[in-house]
Amino acid sequence: MNNLKASFQKLLMYPSAMMGIAAILALVVVSIYAMITIPYPEAIRLWRGGEDVWYRNPKFAPPAWINLFSSKKYSESFAVGTADGGMTKTAAPGKNDSTNYEMVHEFDFNYDVYPQDMILYFTSTFKKKQPFASIELVTPDDRTIRIANFVIGNKFTYRFSQDEKLRAKLRADENIPALFSDPETGNVLKGTYRLIITGTTFEPGSDMDVEFVSHGQVFGLAGTDHARRDLTLPLLWGAPVALAFGLMVAIGTTVLTMVIAAVGTWYSGWLDELIQRITEVNLVLPFFALLIMIGTFYSRSIWVILTATILLSIFTGAILGYRAIFLQVKESMYIEAAKAYGASNRRIIFVYLIPRMIPLLIPSLVQAVPAFVFLEASLAVIGLGDPILPTWGKIIQDAQSNGALFKGYYYWVLEPAALLMVTGLAFAVLGFALDRIFNPRLREV
Amino acid sequence: MIHTTEIKEAMKMSSKIQGQRETLLSVHDLHVWYELRRFGFSRMGYVKAVDGVSFEMAQGESVAVVGESGCGKSSLMKTILGINIPTRGELIFEGRSLVDLTDEELRNYRFEIGYVQQDPYAALPPFMNVQQILEEPLIISGVKDREKRLERIRRTMTEVKLHPVEDFLHKFPHMLSGGQRRRVVIARAMILEPKMLVADEPVSMLDASVRVEILKLLRALQEKHRLSVIYITHDLSTVKYFSERIFVMYAGSLVEKAETRRLLDIPLHPYTAALLAATSDPDAENSITYKEVPPGEPPSLVNPPKGCRFHPRCARAIAGLCDEKEPVDFEPEPGHFVACWLYKTENST
Ligand SMILES: Nc1ncnc2c1ncn2[C@@H]1O[C@H](COP(=O)(O)OP(=O)(O)OP(=O)(O)O)[C@@H](O)[C@H]1O
Ligand code: SF4
Ligand SMILES: [Mg+2]
Numbered sequence: 001m002n003n004l005k006a007s008f009q010k011l012l013m014y015p016s017a018m019m020g021i022a023a024i025l026a027l028v029v030v031s032i033y034a035m036i037t038i039p040y041p042e043a044i045r046l047w048r049g050g051e052d053v054w055y056r057n058p059k060f061a062p063p064a065w066i067n068l069f070s071s072k073k074y075s076e077s078f079a080v081g082t083a084d085g086g087m088t089k090t091a092a093p094g095k096n097d098s099t100n101y102e103m104v105h106e107f108d109f110n111y112d113v114y115p116q117d118m119i120l121y122f123t124s125t126f127k128k129k130q131p132f133a134s135i136e137l138v139t140p141d142d143r144t145i146r147i148a149n150f151v152i153g154n155k156f157t158y159r160f161s162q163d164e165k166l167r168a169k170l171r172a173d174e175n176i177p178a179l180f181s182d183p184e185t186g187n188v189l190k191g192t193y194r195l196i197i198t199g200t201t202f203e204p205g206s207d208m209d210v211e212f213v214s215h216g217q218v219f220g221l222a223g224t225d226h227a228r229r230d231l232t233l234p235l236l237w238g239a240p241v242a243l244a245f246g247l248m249v250a251i252g253t254t255v256l257t258m259v260i261a262a263v264g265t266w267y268s269g270w271l272d273e274l275i276q277r278i279t280e281v282n283l284v285l286p287f288f289a290l291l292i293m294i295g296t297f298y299s300r301s302i303w304v305i306l307t308a309t310i311l312l313s314i315f316t317g318a319i320l321g322y323r324a325i326f327l328q329v330k331e332s333m334y335i336e337a338a339k340a341y342g343a344s345n346r347r348i349i350f351v352y353l354i355p356r357m358i359p360l361l362i363p364s365l366v367q368a369v370p371a372f373v374f375l376e377a378s379l380a381v382i383g384l385g386d387p388i389l390p391t392w393g394k395i396i397q398d399a400q401s402n403g404a405l406f407k408g409y410y411y412w413v414l415e416p417a418a419l420l421m422v423t424g425l426a427f428a429v430l431g432f433a434l435d436r437i438f439n440p441r442l443r444e445v
Numbered sequence: 446m447i448h449t450t451e452i453k454e455a456m457k458m459s460s461k462i463q464g465q466r467e468t469l470l471s472v473h474d475l476h477v478w479y480e481l482r483r484f485g486f487s488r489m490g491y492v493k494a495v496d497g498v499s500f501e502m503a504q505g506e507s508v509a510v511v512g513e514s515g516c517g518k519s520s521l522m523k524t525i526l527g528i529n530i531p532t533r534g535e536l537i538f539e540g541r542s543l544v545d546l547t548d549e550e551l552r553n554y555r556f557e558i559g560y561v562q563q564d565p566y567a568a569l570p571p572f573m574n575v576q577q578i579l580e581e582p583l584i585i586s587g588v589k590d591r592e593k594r595l596e597r598i599r600r601t602m603t604e605v606k607l608h609p610v611e612d613f614l615h616k617f618p619h620m621l622s623g624g625q626r627r628r629v630v631i632a633r634a635m636i637l638e639p640k641m642l643v644a645d646e647p648v649s650m651l652d653a654s655v656r657v658e659i660l661k662l663l664r665a666l667q668e669k670h671r672l673s674v675i676y677i678t679h680d681l682s683t684v685k686y687f688s689e690r691i692f693v694m695y696a697g698s699l700v701e702k703a704e705t706r707r708l709l710d711i712p713l714h715p716y717t718a719a720l721l722a723a724t725s726d727p728d729a730e731n732s733i734t735y736k737e738v739p740p741g742e743p744p745s746l747v748n749p750p751k752g753c754r755f756h757p758r759c760a761r762a763i764a765g766l767c768d769e770k771e772p773v774d775f776e777p778e779p780g781h782f783v784a785c786w787l788y789k790t791e792n793s794t
Contacts, residue, residue, distance in 0.1 A: 333567040337630075340526045341582040341637065342555040351581070355572045 004358070010437045017433030023426035031240035043237050047229070047390040054228035058116045058215035062411040063223040063231075074217035075111040081121075081211035089209070097204045103197040105212050109140075110190045114177045116215040122156040124208035126201060131208050133199040137179060140191025145170075145179065152199075152208065223411050225395070226402045234390035235415060241391045242423055245306060246373035252310040254365040260314060261322035262353045265330055266345065275319065282315040291375075295384030302386040305379060309372065318364070322357065329356050359438040367431030370424035377420055392416035466503035469641060469673050470525070473499050475534035477520045481747060491532075492746045494520035496697035498534075499774075504640070507667055507674040509684040509705070511720070512694030513743050518677045519563065521694070522643050525675070526560055527551060556586050559634030561644040561663075565626040569618040575607075575629055576614040582637050597636060604669075605632045605662060624655040628662070635666060641673040642666070648683060660686040681720055685709065693717045696744050696754040702774075703781040713783040716755050753786065761787060 011017045038046070046053060056079040067073050080086035087105045094100045124131045134149040135158070147166055148158065160166070161175050172178030182189045199208050222231035264275040294308050329335065335352050343352070379385055380393025381400065399405070399412035477495035494517040502508055510518050523529040525536065527543065536543040538554060546554060562568035569578055576598060583594045602610045605628040618626055627647065634642055647663060648656040664687040667674050676688055684691055684705065691708045693701040693716065701714040712718040744750050750757055756767040766786050775788040 333562050333564055334570040336523070336528060337560060337562055337568055337633065338581065339528050340555060340558070340560040341633075342552045342585050343581070344585075347585065352570060356570070358572070 007359070007437050011433060014433040014436075016429040020426040020428075020430035020433070023422055024430065027239050027243055027423060027426070030236060031243055034236035035240055038233065038236065043233060043390060044388055046233055047237075048388065049229075050227065054224075054230070055119075055121075056211075056213050057224045057228040057230060058217070058219055059224060059226055059228050060407075060409055060412075061116075061215075061217060061219035061224045062409070063221055063415075064218040065221070066218060066411070072112040073110065074113045075109065075115045075214070077115070077214055077216035077219045078107070079211065079213040080105050082209045083123075083211070087210065087212060094200065096202070098200055098202045099206065101197075101199040101201070101208060103199065103210055104194060106192060106194045107214075108192050109180055111217075112188055113217045114180055114188075116161075116217065117176060118160040119213045119215070120158040120160075120197070121211040121213065122152045122158070122208065123210075124152055124154060124156075124201065124206070126154075126203050126206040129202040129206075131199055131201040131206060133197055133208070133210075136196045136198075138194040138196065139179075140189060140193065141182070143183075222415055225398055225412060231395060231412070231415060234392070234395050235419065237390045238392035238395070238416065238419065239423075241302070241389055242373045242376065242420070245302065245376045246369040246423070246427070249306055249309050249313070249372040249375075250365050250368040252306075253313040254318075254361055254368060256310065257314050257316075257319050258322055258354055258357055258361060259349075261319050262326055262349045262357075265323050265326035266349050266353060272323075275315070275323075279315040279319055282312065283317070285312070287312055288375075288378075291379060292382070292384060295379060300384050300387055302376075302389060305376070305384075305386070309375065322360075325357065325360070326353055329353055363431050363435035363438050366427055366434055369427040369431075373420065373423050373427075377416075392420055466505060468501050469504045469506075469539065471499075471501040471537045472525070473535040473537070475499070475521070475524060475536065476532045477517070477524050477529055478532040479520075490747050493697050493749060494746060495524065495531075496746075496749070498694075498697075498699050500692060500699065500702060502641075502673055502675070505667075505671040505673060506690070507672075507676060507688045508690045508692060509676045509678060509688035510692045510694055510699075511678055511681055511684060514679050515743060515746075516694050517697045517746070518679070518694055519645055522560075522645055522675065522677055526558055526643060527555055556582075556637045557640045559637065559639040559642045561631055561634045561642060561647045563645040563649060565623060565630050565650065566618075568630050569626060571618055574615050574617050575602075575621075578618075578629060579633055579636055582633060586637055598632075601632045601636045604635065604666065605629075607632060623651055624659065627651065627655075627659055631659075631662065631666070635670075638670070639672070641675070643675045643677070645677045646679070647676070648678075656683070657686075663687065681709075693720065696749055697746055698754070698784065700755070700785070701781075701783045703783075707778075707781055713777060713781065713788060714785050715759050715761050715787075719758075753784075763787075 011021070034043075056077075058077050061077065062074075064076050067076075082089040082103050087103055089101060089103045092100045092102075120135070122133065130151045130153060132149070132151050135147040137145045137147055139145065146169075147160070148163060150156070150158070160179070163175060166175050167173075170178040180189060180193075181187060195212060197210055199210075201208055220230055220232060222235050224230055260275060264272040290312060291305065291308060295305065298304065330353065335348060338348055338352055376385070376391070377393035377396070380391055381397050383397060385391055385393050385397065393416070395416040396413055399409065402409075402412075404410070404412040475495055475498045476493070478491035478493050481489040481492055496517075498521060500508075510521065512518055520529060524531050538557070541550075543551070543554065573581075576595075579598045579601065580594055583597060588594050588597070598614075599610050602608065602613065607613045607625065607628050613621075613625070613629075618629070621629065631647070634644075642663075644663060648659050651659065660683060663674065663676075666672060667687060674687070676684065678684060688705055691701075691703060691705050692699045693708075693714060695716050701708065701712070701717045703713075708717065709721065712721050744754055744757065750768070752766070752768040752770055753759070753762070753772050756762045759767065762768065763786055770786075772784045772786045772789075774782045774784050775790060776782050777788045777790075
């Protein structure tokens with residue numbers, strides 16, 4: 001259809017539409033990226049995972065990039081381990097089958113705010129005699145602080161903040177600030193720190209590894225939530241879910257509305273009457289309340305909500321509008337001609353009636369997307385989102401139930417809200433431009 | 446009447462073709478009534494758009510149906526095309542009544558009749574280009590091979606003088622002139638190689654020069670393919686271009702049926718005479734002037750006048766007869782039928 005192609009070319013003259021298209025394309029790219037790098041089962045596993053999956057992350061940490069805008073620098077989080085080579089590990093044989101290990105991690109601390117906590121996760125293999133480990137921290141001013149010595153089992157976790165002995169030794173209220181401060185002034189001591197773990201195993205074939213985790217004040221690109229989950233996961237996965245839901249409902253609704261209106265007007269009679277009566281009833285039904293009832297009493301699955309939304313959105317004012325136009329088109333002479341050369345009813349509906357409406361359909365389809373994206377988010381915010389999918393609405397719901405705004409975790413709400421707004425705006429401005437392009441055309445022909 | 450040599454030749458031709466020919470279509474006592482409803486419920490009566498029409502048409506014959514606007518010409522044609530369902534009466538095409546046809550046969554019947562519509566601006570779907578428009582009847586009639594379809598489209602477009610073909614294939618209707626659209630409409634009617642063509646005011650809304658060209662084109666097509674043509678017009682001045690017979694329609698019925706020259710030279714029905722007097726020749730200088738004759742309003746089709754429908758406007762009405770009894774068809778000379786009491790003969794009542 002050359003006509004359509006020419007119409008789309010006119011979009012180039014609308015900068016707002018081009019920005020909308022760019023934003024939509026970006027969202028599509030993000031969606032594809034999310035689905036490729038974090039496949040669906042993996043995304044669900046991570047999203048539903050607890051401490052065992054997310055232990056490396058701090059809770060309630062804003063994104064790391066807030067340091068760019070803040071005069072006080074917040075300590076960033078990190079996690080290193082000997083198993084994956086993030087931390088150096090050297091082994092030297094000792095007496096009587098024993099092996100001595102030295103595991104070192106050097107890190108810069110140039111922040112103004114101390115980390116939430118630091119944790120060591122030991123793992124070891126042995127038969128009878130448990131390995132032994134001792135921990136030291138070398139500060140930038142070359143003091144060596146002996147942190148602790150202990151015997152480790154197969155799994156052993158050491159939390160710096162909760163060691164009473166260390167607290168006594170440091171003569172401080174809190175361990176972490178004391179470790180990173182100048183003992184004279186009590187100020188933050190910036191520079192390079194070195195954590196040294198020396199360990200010994202006492203059996204041949206015995207081994208030990210450690211993972212050193214620092215729960216900073218900020219984390220990654222998007223921050224974390226109350227369950228230590230990295231918010232990039234739901235932010236990334238929210239894009240395909242929002243796009244799919246918005247587009248599928250918009251396309252489903254517009255196409256079905258169009259087809260039902262066309263079939264009804266073409267055959268007229270009781271079918272047409274029925275459609276009109278259903279629409280009249282549906283128009284007075286409270287749409288959102290019905291969805292809430294379905295979500296509460298039936299199912300919160302996104303597919304159930306999607307189907308319900310489509311069904312409830314078909315019989316609205318749009319179907320009456322389409323019907324009015326179809327009634328006119330139905331009487332047009334080219335349809336009379338089609339009847340004269342033997343076109344079947346089905347062919348007349350799909351080849352003659354509906355294509356006439358495509359210029360009207362395209363803008364209204366695009367314009368319908370934001371409402372459905374917001375609808376899905378709103379349902380999630382009031383706790384009726386799909387129970388397993390990570391979505392933007394879910395982030396807002398979690399933030400709300402954890403008092404994010406009250407406690408000042410603005411990032412937690414603003415990130416998903418910004419993405420929702422961008423998505424909504426992108427489709428809205430594109431739809432507006434399309435409407436301007438297609439509808440004068442409709443009047444012209 | 447001023448006849449140009451061309452027309453005279455055409456008329457000679459048409460009388461030459463006339464001989465014993467096979468009947469293609471016959472129409473018996475056809476009625477098309479539209480229900481008149483108010484507020485969509487109560488039936489208020491009927492619009493009797495076609496009310497007792499009978500005629501026969503031979504293979505290759507061309508006939509003009511002439512009458513004032515609103516007298517039911519289009520309704521008659523749509524019934525012949527199978528778009529309207531007759532309220533009463535019978536249509537017999539090639540010896541078979543349409544009501545007896547199966548759905549499949551009815552489809553085939555539709556492929557046999559081409560339809561040239563009244564308004565070339567509304568007759569073409571605005572969202573299809575010329576190729577798609579012409580391809581539709583071919584697809585529907587089951588021409589599966591794309592190349593074959595294109596070949597037929599090219600051939601038909603050349604025939605209606607839409608050439609060079611390539612220039613037009615991908616144009617949309619809004620890019621064409623009125624005359625070109627007309628040719629597309631004619632090409633669409635011709636593409637299935639029908640036996641009969643129904644042309645509803647094929648030259649309305651065109652200016653004089655294009656008008657003559659389109660009429661010549663239709664005439665050429667008719668001769669080449671031995672088409673039967675029903676040519677509908679409210680304008681008597683164009684009929685002599687190619688019709689062998691003229692049917693004069695008044696308020697839903699045919700009041701006079703005769704060979705073109707006979708009817709134009711000696712109109713028998715008072716309505717025909719009045720119509721002729723009001724018509725000017727398209728070639729003559731005074732073609733713009735239009736005289737408002739016959740006087741009076743066309744009658745209501747819901748409550749037509751009792752007796753002869755023309756009697757309130759007829760100068761020669763016979764009181765007590767014309768306003769009481771509906772006239773039947775009389776045949777004052779062979780092949781010349783007229784529904785008027787003036788031609789009542791002894792042996793007919
Ligand atoms: N579908 C319909 N329903 C009801 N009335 C109709 C319908 N179609 C036509 N009519 C009426 O039937 C009468 C005859 O209409 P028709 O279109 O056959 O006239 P016409 O001779 O073709 O006129 P014109 O020269 O203006 O085209 C008119 O009074 C018209 O209003
Ligand atoms: S029947 Fe009577 S009223 Fe009718 S046309 Fe003939 S003379 Fe006139
Ligand atoms: Mg008409």
